[in-house]
Amino acid sequence: GESVGLHLPTLSVQEGDNSIINCAYSNSASDYFIWYKQESGKGPQFIIDIRSNMDKRQGQRVTVLLNKTVKHLSLQIAATQPGDSAVYFCAENTGRRALTFGSGTRLQVQP
Amino acid sequence: SQTIHQWPATLVQPVGSPLSLECTVEGTSNPNLYWYRQAAGRGLQLLFYSVGIGQISSEVPQNLSASRPQDRQFILSSKKLLLSDSGFYLCAWSNGQGQQPQHFGDGTRLSIL
Numbered sequence: 540g541e542s543v544g545l546h547l548p549t550l551s552v553q554e555g556d557n558s559i560i561n562c563a564y565s566n567s568a569s570d571y572f573i574w575y576k577q578e579s580g581k582g583p584q585f586i587i588d589i590r591s592n593m594d595k596r597q598g599q600r601v602t603v604l605l606n607k608t609v610k611h612l613s614l615q616i617a618a619t620q621p622g623d624s625a626v627y628f629c630a631e632n633t634g635r636r637a638l639t640f641g642s643g644t645r646l647q648v649q650p
Numbered sequence: 651s652q653t654i655h656q657w658p659a660t661l662v663q664p665v666g667s668p669l670s671l672e673c674t675v676e677g678t679s680n681p682n683l684y685w686y687r688q689a690a691g692r693g694l695q696l697l698f699y700s701v702g703i704g705q706i707s708s709e710v711p712q713n714l715s716a717s718r719p720q721d722r723q724f725i726l727s728s729k730k731l732l733l734s735d736s737g738f739y740l741c742a743w744s745n746g747q748g749q750q751p752q753h754f755g756d757g758t759r760l761s762i763l
Contacts, residue, residue, distance in 0.1 A: 547691055570749070571749040573751050573752075575754075580756075580757075580759075581756050581757070582656075582740050582742075582754030582755050582756045582757050583694070583740070583754045584754070585751045585752075585753060588749075588751050590749060628693060628694070630752075632749060637684060637696045637699050637709070638696075638752060640693040640694045641693055642692060642693045643692075643693055
């Protein structure tokens with residue numbers, strides 16, 4: 540994925556609001572997508588995944604939307620909490636065994 | 651349940667010294683294993699992956715090597731570290747069957763002086 544250096548895109552929301560984190564992918568052959576959450580000093584943690592034969596999938600407080608027409612993926616977090624503050628990465632599987640990761644978005648939750 | 655362990659958590663090494671980082675997975679058999687590097691404020695760059703014992707695929711030319719001596723053990727090595735090898739190294743595993751997420755360890759922060 541592209542690198543944005545030390546200046547990650549940042550989304551700042553108020554506690555209790557809904558958050559929407561976006562991701563664009565470039566490979567139309569990608570057929571599997573994952574969202575990860577990474578807290579400072581830790582490894583990425585799996586949140587939710589979606590296959591290309593679906594356009595929406597819901598988990599606990601999270602929803603992933605996939606728009607294959609415009610190659611766009613989004614993660615919606617309902618009732619955002621301070622513990623949701625982290626960097627969020629999307630990842631895509633292009634048919635290889637490994638994933639291709641985006642550059643990440645930092646979510647800051649204001650109390 | 652499956653768990654993944656990486657050690658050490660942090661490491662400070664002089665330029666030119668060797669490196670060995672270890673990763674082990676428990677609770678699964680014949681996993682796919684991966685080594686990634688993450689520079690500060692950036693995404694993850696795949697370094698190596700393995701689909702079985704002794705099978706290593708390298709993604710980028712570099713100063714590092716990987717080995718898989720046992721089914722659930724993955725080792726990242728270097729004979730002589732460079733300053734540019736500094737970074738956050740992450741090991742991950744996935745089930746080899748179909749589309750499955752990768753699960754990450756908590757990483758090793760490597761600083762080269």
